[in-house]
Amino acid sequence: MPRLLLLLPTTTYRTEAFLEAASRLGVEITVGCDRTQALAARQPSHNVTLDFLHPKEAARVAALFARKYPIDAVVGVDDDTAVVAAAISEALELPHNSVESTLAAKNKHLMREMLRRCGVPVPRFAVFSLEDDPGDLAGRMTYPCVLKPLILAASRGVIRADGDREFVAAFRRIEAMLRQPEVAERGEPARRILVENFIPGQEVALEGLLTDGKLQVLALFDKPDPLDGPFFEETIYVTPSRHPAAVQDEIVSCAARAAAALGLREGPVHAELRFNSQGIWMIEMAARSIGGLCSRILRFGAGLSLEDLLLRHALGMEIESMERERQPAGVMMLPIPQAGVLRQVSGKEEAEAVPGIVEVAITSHLGQELVPLPEGARYLGFVFARAETPDRVEAALREAQPRLHFTIEPSPVESTV
Numbered sequence: 001m002p003r004l005l006l007l008l009p010t011t012t013y014r015t016e017a018f019l020e021a022a023s024r025l026g027v028e029i030t031v032g033c034d035r036t037q038a039l040a041a042r043q044p045s046h047n048v049t050l051d052f053l054h055p056k057e058a059a060r061v062a063a064l065f066a067r068k069y070p071i072d073a074v075v076g077v078d079d080d081t082a083v084v085a086a087a088i089s090e091a092l093e094l095p096h097n098s099v100e101s102t103l104a105a106k107n108k109h110l111m112r113e114m115l116r117r118c119g120v121p122v123p124r125f126a127v128f129s130l131e132d133d134p135g136d137l138a139g140r141m142t143y144p145c146v147l148k149p150l151i152l153a154a155s156r157g158v159i160r161a162d163g164d165r166e167f168v169a170a171f172r173r174i175e176a177m178l179r180q181p182e183v184a185e186r187g188e189p190a191r192r193i194l195v196e197n198f199i200p201g202q203e204v205a206l207e208g209l210l211t212d213g214k215l216q217v218l219a220l221f222d223k224p225d226p227l228d229g230p231f232f233e234e235t236i237y238v239t240p241s242r243h244p245a246a247v248q249d250e251i252v253s254c255a256a257r258a259a260a261a262l263g264l265r266e267g268p269v270h271a272e273l274r275f276n277s278q279g280i281w282m283i284e285m286a287a288r289s290i291g292g293l294c295s296r297i298l299r300f301g302a303g304l305s306l307e308d309l310l311l312r313h314a315l316g317m318e319i320e321s322m323e324r325e326r327q328p329a330g331v332m333m334l335p336i337p338q339a340g341v342l343r344q345v346s347g348k349e350e351a352e353a354v355p356g357i358v359e360v361a362i363t364s365h366l367g368q369e370l371v372p373l374p375e376g377a378r379y380l381g382f383v384f385a386r387a388e389t390p391d392r393v394e395a396a397l398r399e400a401q402p403r404l405h406f407t408i409e410p411s412p413v414e415s416t417v
């Protein structure tokens with residue numbers, strides 16, 4: 001029986017979805033974790049501990065493991081494990097993205113350089129070091145601009161600045177994030193800040209799957225809430241897109257060129273693009289599928305989940321259809337509105353009673369310390385909707401949200417020692 005190695009970081013929202021898909025496949029599953037699992041010793045073929053921050057070392061350990069338990073495919077679920085999956089696949093000679101392409105997709109500076117070199121439209125950009133003095137740099141910037149770390153995700157540390165003072169404040173704020181030990185340990189890229197032109201316009205997200213370099217679009221999502229900063233919280237995603245067909249075609253073609261420019265050839269991509277009167281702009285392309293619990297709203301062919309599809313694709317198994325179901329669908333990510341401790345959640349039933357709402361999933365737990373953007377990386381939860389039209393999907397999400405109430409007790413102000 002074939003064996004699939006699934007790389008699951010401890011912080012992912014996607015464990016359940018991937019494990020459920022894996023159990024439906026009828027193949028042997030080994031879970032690669034970056035922490036020793038309690039049961040690992042008892043079931044040595046089911047778990048392997050890998051260092052996700054050191055892909056070469058992880059590949060060495062995985063290759064040893066594979067001598068005893070041969071591996072047929074490796075699947076990562078986030079930016080880091082996409083690199084590890086590529087490194088392991090290379091060691092095992094399995095078809096996969098090159099390690100370089102996954103590294104480029106994870107490092108925003110490298111990505112910008114590779115895209116620009118291949119003529120994919122990207123904002124003008126420059127990269128600075130934490131040793132630089134933002135007070136000196138500010139006067140040389142063109143505003144509005146966006147500052148961001150190279151290696152974080154989920155809009156963490158992405159801040160718009162409209163002038164010198166905001167630039168300096170944003171720089172310092174990102175610097176404080178990057179100096180946190182768990183970020184700083186990521187080395188050189190964690191000591192840099194990318195600054196780029198703010199691209200006004202509408203934003204969309206493209207979910208795609210690459211096979212031998214060819215991009216298949218799985219879903220194109222509109223993001224109807226304005227994303228003008230200063231922080232860029234994800235909220236509503238609605239598919240299919242309501243933008244004109246010609247714009248959608250251009251978006252898809254731009255994404256395909258971006259994948260080629262980065263050298264990505266196999267597996268999922270999740271891209272964000274903007275468009276305005278000047279055309280389409282590539283904001284970002286990641287070598288992974290959509291994050292959070294968002295994939296729950298997607299169904300393909302005869303009812304495959306996104307995770308079913310990705311695992312089958314990785315194993316080279318037959319996929320009857322990658323066509324998303326006809327019905328419009330959407331999800332709202334619920335951003336954390338303020339820092340504090342979550343004390344109470346109410347209104348879930350009321351929100352679920354809104355026509356079109358199929359589920360409200362509250363992922364934060366009572367007692368949890370909540371950190372909003374730009375520092376935080378989590379959501380309060382997710383609201384899922386299906387309806388006859390994308391407009392109705394969006395309306396249902398907007399009607400459901402105010403029915404949810406979160407009591408957040410402000411944290412005591414930390415004393416500075």
Ligand code: ADP
Nearest residue numbers: 123146153154155156197198199227232272284
């Ligand atoms: P992350 O990996 O954290 O998602 P992104 O670079 O994708 O980082 O930025 C997050 C969001 O910030 C984007 O989806 C977009 O809304 C906004 N953003 C980032 N860069 C720009 C830019 N140059 N112009 C306008 N908006 C931007």
Ligand code: CA
Nearest residue numbers: 154155272284
């Ligand atoms: Ca992004």
